[in-house]
Amino acid sequence: xxxxxxxxxxxxxxxxxxxxxxxxxxxxxxxxxxxxxxxxxxxxxxxxxxxxxxxxxxxxxxxxxxxxxxxxxxxxxxxxxxxxxxxxxxxxxxxxxxxxxxxxxxxxxxxxxxxxxxxxxxxxxxxxxxxxxxxxxxxxxxxxxxxxxxxxxxxxxxxxxxxxxxxxxxxxxxxxxxxxxxxxxxxxxxxxxxxxxxxxxxxxxxxxxxxxxxxxxxxxxxxxxxxxxxxxxxxxxxxxxxxxxxxxxxxxxxxxxxxxxxxxxxxxxxxxxxxxxxxxxxxxxxxxxxxxxxxxxxxxxxxxxxxxxxxxxxxxxxxxxxxxxxxxxxxxxxxxxxxxxxxxxxxxxxxxxxxxxxxxxxxxxxxxxxxxxxxxxxxxxxxxxxxxxxxxxxxxxxxxxxxxxxxxxxxxxxxxxxxxxxxxxx
Numbered sequence: 001x002x003x004x005x006x007x008x009x010x011x012x013x014x015x016x017x018x019x020x021x022x023x024x025x026x027x028x029x030x031x032x033x034x035x036x037x038x039x040x041x042x043x044x045x046x047x048x049x050x051x052x053x054x055x056x057x058x059x060x061x062x063x064x065x066x067x068x069x070x071x072x073x074x075x076x077x078x079x080x081x082x083x084x085x086x087x088x089x090x091x092x093x094x095x096x097x098x099x100x101x102x103x104x105x106x107x108x109x110x111x112x113x114x115x116x117x118x119x120x121x122x123x124x125x126x127x128x129x130x131x132x133x134x135x136x137x138x139x140x141x142x143x144x145x146x147x148x149x150x151x152x153x154x155x156x157x158x159x160x161x162x163x164x165x166x167x168x169x170x171x172x173x174x175x176x177x178x179x180x181x182x183x184x185x186x187x188x189x190x191x192x193x194x195x196x197x198x199x200x201x202x203x204x205x206x207x208x209x210x211x212x213x214x215x216x217x218x219x220x221x222x223x224x225x226x227x228x229x230x231x232x233x234x235x236x237x238x239x240x241x242x243x244x245x246x247x248x249x250x251x252x253x254x255x256x257x258x259x260x261x262x263x264x265x266x267x268x269x270x271x272x273x274x275x276x277x278x279x280x281x282x283x284x285x286x287x288x289x290x291x292x293x294x295x296x297x298x299x300x301x302x303x304x305x306x307x308x309x310x311x312x313x314x315x316x317x318x319x320x321x322x323x324x325x326x327x328x329x330x331x332x333x334x335x336x337x338x339x340x341x342x343x344x345x346x347x348x349x350x351x352x353x354x355x356x357x358x359x360x361x362x363x364x365x366x367x368x369x370x371x372x373x374x375x376x377x378x379x380x381x382x383x384x385x386x387x388x389x390x391x392x393x394x395x396x397x398x399x400x401x402x403x404x405x406x407x408x409x410x411x412x413x414x415x416x417x418x419x420x421x422x423x424x425x426x
Contacts, residue, residue: 007204008144015046017197018147021169022051026137026150028084028111030055035077035085037062043143044115048086068389069409070101070397077106085109089116090253094390096125100397107132115139115147116254118242120162120285129155140165140242144213144226145198148172149240164239165232171197173217175225176234181218184233189243192232195225250279250287253390255315259289262316266291269307271299274327276335277318280343282372288386290343291318294326302384319386352377359422366398367418378418387416399425 022028034052036059038045052059060080066072077085087095092114095101102124112134119138121129129136133155141147151166153159168174176190177183184190195217202210217223231243249258259277266275275293282288293304301321309317320343328339352375355361360378368374371385382392392412400406403425415421 006206006209009201009204010146011201014146014198014200015050017171018047018169019050019054021150022047023055025170026152027135028113028137030057030084032083033058033060033080035060035062035080035082037067037086038088039064042088043146044086044088047147068393070095070104070393071400071406072408074104074106078108081108082106083108084111084113086113086115088254089114089119090390092125093120093122094394096128097122098394098397099124100401102128105132109134111135111137113137113139115141117251118162121153121159126159129153129159136163138163138165140240141198142194142226142228142230144200145194145228146200148194148198149174151239164235165242166240167238168196169198173220173225174232174240175219176232176240186234186236189231189233191246192228192230192240193225194228195220195223199224199226248279252287252289252315253388255313257289257316262289262291262312262318265312266293266304266308269304271295271297271304276327276340278337278340278343280320288320289316289318290320290322292322292324292327292340292343294324302381305384314388353379353419355418357422359425360418362402363399363418363422363425366395366402370395370398376418378422380417382412382416 023030030051034048034057036045036048036052038048049059058080060076060082062073062076066076076082092112095105105128109132114137121136128134135155136153136159138151138153139147140149147169149166149168149172151164153163173195175183175193175195176188177193178190193215199214202214213227214224215227217225229246229249231246233241233243235241248260249256251257259279262277263275266272266277273294273296275291278290278292279287280290301323305317305321322341322343328336355364355378364374364376364378367376367382367385370391371382371387373385376385382395387395389409392409395412396407396409399421405425407421407424411421411424415424
């Protein structure tokens with residue numbers, strides 16, 4: 001989904017082909033205890049379910065309430081002695097950028113399977129994989145094809161910072177083509193197309209979009225290939241590197257996001273005259289959304305953010321907001337992105353209130369480190385400054401290290417200011 005959900009028509013043969021490949025080639029023992037982390041709205045859920053149950057393994061279902069609470073999640077994994085875990089890539093990157101979580105990661109886990117967006121492996125994660133002899137499995141596949149390629153990283157070998165997405169699974173072909181639908185040579189980037197047993201039928205009740213995305217395969221008579229919109233290249237060793245997108249679509253915490261959809265929603269607000277949403281990278285290389293807008297009448301950006309939260313999910317919420325007199329245009333009438341200023345840091349106009357004691361000072365410094373911006377006042381709202389559930393999870397890790405106290409994730413949502421959390425810690 002990019003805000004407007006699309007149904008994908010999938011067949012039993014698509015899942016059966018993936019399962020057969022996993023059982024034969026992954027070298028994962030699914031007869032053991034396997035974590036079922038994904039919700040039924042995420043296609044990975046069905047991979048978790050069927051690989052485990054068809055192998056005679058035990059499925060350890062994670063309650064929704066603890067999915068973003070590593071302390072409780074780790075306790076469940078340890079209690080169930082879970083050996084195989086499926087985690088979204090964004091969650092993996094958040095967990096293993098924190099030494100506290102890496103040090104407390106359950107020792108029973110032998111396989112970490114991840115998918116959802118481009119994977120990067122921190123030095124903390126590399127050390128954990130080698131010390132615990134954990135195999136990392138990087139999967140790739142749009143929802144329209146589910147999983148189509150896998151890459152297994154063995155702890156005894158070299159662990160790259162940005163692992164490839166691997167090689168196609170059984171009965172699946174992956175083509176890297178130029179704009180004329182010709183195969184690109186090894187090492188040359190092109191658009192990625194998928195053909196074979198992994199490809200679904202198309203979209204539910206959407207024949208026009210199906211026709212655009214599900215095309216005749218020029219290399220196999222009668223076959224259909226799916227146009228991913230992803231840019232990739234074939235390496236000398238046969239592995240595939242993921243590079244990026246051909247359009248403005250990005251992945252935010254594993255979700256597909258079209259900035260244009262947010263622009264339209266923002267422009268429909270009665271106080272907004274015109275709006276532009278751009279994608280930038282933060283200091284850690286993660287995508288973040290930046291909104292520029294002009295108004296028909298004055299409105300506090302925090303109120304605008306609040307109104308927008310009623311109609312879009314939190315992962316589509318811009319983290320930076322800039323109110324402008326007018327949006328600059330080129331001579332051709334297009335948005336002049338080069339003329340846009342650096343975006344402001346948040347949707348909050350809260351006047352800065354300085355820390356009043358040592359706890360508030362230390363906590364505000366942790367916020368600045370997690371959010372990569374400052375100064376943070378004691379009454380600033382964590383989520384209006386660009387925080388979200390993963391950053392909140394990172395914050396409680398640092399609180400645990402600083403104060404030797406474990407607070408639940410719900411406390412950050414209930415008390416989203418330095419002043420409020422300081423009172424909880426005290």
